[in-house]
Structures are given as structure tokens and as C-alpha cells.
Amino acid sequence: DTGVSQNPRHKITKRGQNVTFRCDPISEHNRLYWYRQTLGQGPEFLTYFQNEAQLEKSRLLSDRFSAERPKGSFSTLEIQRTEQGDSAMYLCASSAGQSENSPLHFGNGTRLTVT
Amino acid sequence: AQTVTQSQPEMSVQEAETVTLSCTYDTSESNYYLFWYKQPPSRQMILVIRQEAYKQQNATENRFSVNFQKAAKSFSLKISDSQLGDTAMYFCAFMRGGGADGLTFGKGTHLIIQP
Numbered sequence: 001d002t003g004v005s006q007n008p009r010h011k012i013t014k015r016g017q018n019v020t021f022r023c024d025p026i027s028e029h030n031r032l033y034w035y036r037q038t039l040g041q042g043p044e045f046l047t048y049f050q051n052e053a054q055l056e057k058s059r060l061l062s063d064r065f066s067a068e069r070p071k072g073s074f075s076t077l078e079i080q081r082t083e084q085g086d087s088a089m090y091l092c093a094s095s096a097g098q099s100e101n102s103p104l105h106f107g108n109g110t111r112l113t114v115t
Numbered sequence: 116a117q118t119v120t121q122s123q124p125e126m127s128v129q130e131a132e133t134v135t136l137s138c139t140y141d142t143s144e145s146n147y148y149l150f151w152y153k154q155p156p157s158r159q160m161i162l163v164i165r166q167e168a169y170k171q172q173n174a175t176e177n178r179f180s181v182n183f184q185k186a187a188k189s190f191s192l193k194i195s196d197s198q199l200g201d202t203a204m205y206f207c208a209f210m211r212g213g214g215a216d217g218l219t220f221g222k223g224t225h226l227i228i229q230p
Contacts, residue, residue, distance in 0.1 A: 041222055042206050042221050042223050043160070045219070055215055089158065103162045108157070108159050
């Protein structure tokens with residue numbers, strides 16, 4: 001069990017640029033979640049995949065955000081035309097989905113700073 | 116929609132003391148699960164303990180236990196014999212049955228264990 005891996009750990013970008021983050025879940029975990037966490041707050045749900053299907057999207061996920069999980073393994077989260085308000089920690093989590101309450105395993109996150 | 120409220124932004128106790136972190140939630144769901152996650156300064160979220168709403172018995176994991184009061188929609192975490200390594204942000208989280216929209220987190224409680 002190598003855990004959930006997220007890359008890069010840190011990303012600094014200028015406003016208006018596009019960024020892409022990658023998440024590699026625990027092998028054979030069919031559920032994958034993206035969250036956003038700002039300072040002093042709990043993580044906020046962004047989107048959920050079961051295998052390659054994106055089944056849920058939060059209202060927080062504006063049209064500048066897109067997530068994919070093309071082969072049901074790794075996932076990418078892209079933010080287009082970044083804004084300073086996008087600065088946050090982006091967390092990925094996966095679970096086995098064998099039962100409803102299978103625990104989520106989180107990665108270390110990608111910290112995005114938009115200047 | 117579900118909400119999770121943690122009313123204690125920060126708590127500080129001496130090593131070896133017992134500490135209780137509060138959490139209340141609001142939901143109209145009948146099938147749901149509750150969790151406590153720990154986020155140390157390294158920022159990886161780690162599951163501490165979980166509780167199925169249909170179970171009356173309070174969950175226990177070593178030094179960690181919960182007081183689940185379903186009617187009051189309260190889910191507090193008790194840490195016995197606190198250790199320096201328990202210093203972290205603690206998040207209470209809710210997940211409705213099915214898990215499709217993942218976890219709803221509270222804002223967290225920063226727990227500091229003093230030597």
C-alpha cells in the first residue's frame with residue numbers, strides 16, 4: 001500500500017494561467033474524490049469518480065475546473081484561467097467502495113498559490 | 116444538505132490528560148456515517164475513528180472513543196492519556212449512505228498537547 005500520491009506538492013502560478021494536478025489513488029480503489037481546503041477551513045467536496053465515471057460535482061466546481069479519470073486509475077484536476085481565489089490546498093482521496101462507509105484515504109495534497 | 120459544526124477552534128491540554136472535542140451535525144438523512152479525521156502539520160488527513168449511525172454502541176479505537184448522541188445529533192471525540200503526537204487539527208465529518216458526495220467536514224479544532 002503506497003498510499004494516495006499527489007503531484008506536484010506545490011504549484012505557484014500567475015493569474016490567468018492554467019494548471020493541472022495529478023492524483024494516483026491506492027491501487028484498486030474504485031472511488032476517487034477531490035477536495036479543496038483553504039486556511040482555517042475543513043476540506044470542501046469538489047467532485048467524485050466511481051471508476052472512470054464522474055458521478056458528482058459540487059457547485060464549487062465552476063466551468064473553469066475540469067476533472068478526469070480516463071482509465072479509472074489516476075485522475076487529473078485542471079483549473080483554467082486561474083484566479084487568486086483559487087489559491088488553496090487541493091486534496092485527493094480514494095476508497096475501496098466495498099461498503100458504503102469504506103474510509104477515505106487522503107493524499108498529501110497540492111498547494112496552489114496564484115499570484 | 117448536511118452541515119457539521121465544530122464550536123471549538125482551538126483547545127490546549129497537558130500531556131496525559133483527557134480531552135473531549137465537540138461536534139454537532141444537521142441532516143434529514145436516516146442512513147449516514149460519522150468520522151473523526153486528524154490532520155497533523157504534515158497535512159495528510161488520517162482517519163481516527165468512525166461510527167455508523169444505525170449502531171447504538173459508541174465506537175472505540177485504543178485511546179480514542181466517541182460519544183454518539185443520535186437524537187441530539189452530537190458526535191464528540193474523547194482522547195484519553197493524550198500524547199504529544201496527538202497535536203493536530205481534528206475534523207469531524209459526515210457522510211450520507213452511498214458515499215457519492217463524499218464527506219462533509221466541520222471547520223476543525225486545533226488540538227495542542229502541552230508537555
